[in-house]
Amino acid sequence: MCVNQKCFLSLKAVVILYSFLFAVSGCTQPTPWPKPEPEPTTPVPPVRQRPTTSTTTVKKSSDGPSDWIPASATERRWSAIIIHHTATSNGNAAKINEEHLKRGWEGIGYDFLIGNGTDSDDGEVEVTFRWSRQIQGAHCGGTPNNWANEEGIGICLVGNFDETVPTAKQMQSLVKLVRFLQQRYGIPNNRIYGHGTTPGGHQTDCPGNNFPMWRFKSML
Numbered sequence: 001m002c003v004n005q006k007c008f009l010s011l012k013a014v015v016i017l018y019s020f021l022f023a024v025s026g027c028t029q030p031t032p033w034p035k036p037e038p039e040p041t042t043p044v045p046p047v048r049q050r051p052t053t054s055t056t057t058v059k060k061s062s063d064g065p066s067d068w069i070p071a072s073a074t075e076r077r078w079s080a081i082i083i084h085h086t087a088t089s090n091g092n093a094a095k096i097n098e099e100h101l102k103r104g105w106e107g108i109g110y111d112f113l114i115g116n117g118t119d120s121d122d123g124e125v126e127v128t129f130r131w132s133r134q135i136q137g138a139h140c141g142g143t144p145n146n147w148a149n150e151e152g153i154g155i156c157l158v159g160n161f162d163e164t165v166p167t168a169k170q171m172q173s174l175v176k177l178v179r180f181l182q183q184r185y186g187i188p189n190n191r192i193y194g195h196g197t198t199p200g201g202h203q204t205d206c207p208g209n210n211f212p213m214w215r216f217k218s219m220l
């Protein structure tokens, strides 16, 4: 047993040495390990539900006179709207129907006619038999597979817009009618044509050089 002074000092030295080594080893006071930074999380975009649309292109809307709404069972898949003028100063659906019958056609080639106050009221919308019966038009020849008559709704304004301009009431009715048709069939503005700018159609200046196409589209 070590009891003398020398031994005691040696023992003390050993204790100091151990204390020193223990301190150097870093074990005296455990250093808290830095907490890891939280992983940056990528925000998850909200899941959008696809709208459950019907397979049909027909969108029901009743925002229009009842005679603008054909029997749904016979509605065609209309994809475009084509604007015309009669290139005459006056007229109505009955008169144009007679003229077109004389040409050997089935009758008036348009779906709608908008009067200018001569042979029908100013801004009056007349619905023709083609629209009522949902048969193809006869207003825009020359397009591939006759698409403009098969899928294009023909709207004609009474007047010669190389010489005059449509009346304000004609334009109001045209905007109302076209909005109704766009909503019902999902037709965008870029599928609304003047007769002469219908892709693939015959060359013509119909609906006249004065027809305000850009202003009309800005009103839709």
Ligand SMILES: [Zn+2]
Pocket (backbone or CB within 6 Å): 083, 084, 085, 139, 195, 206, 207
């Ligand atoms: Zn035309």
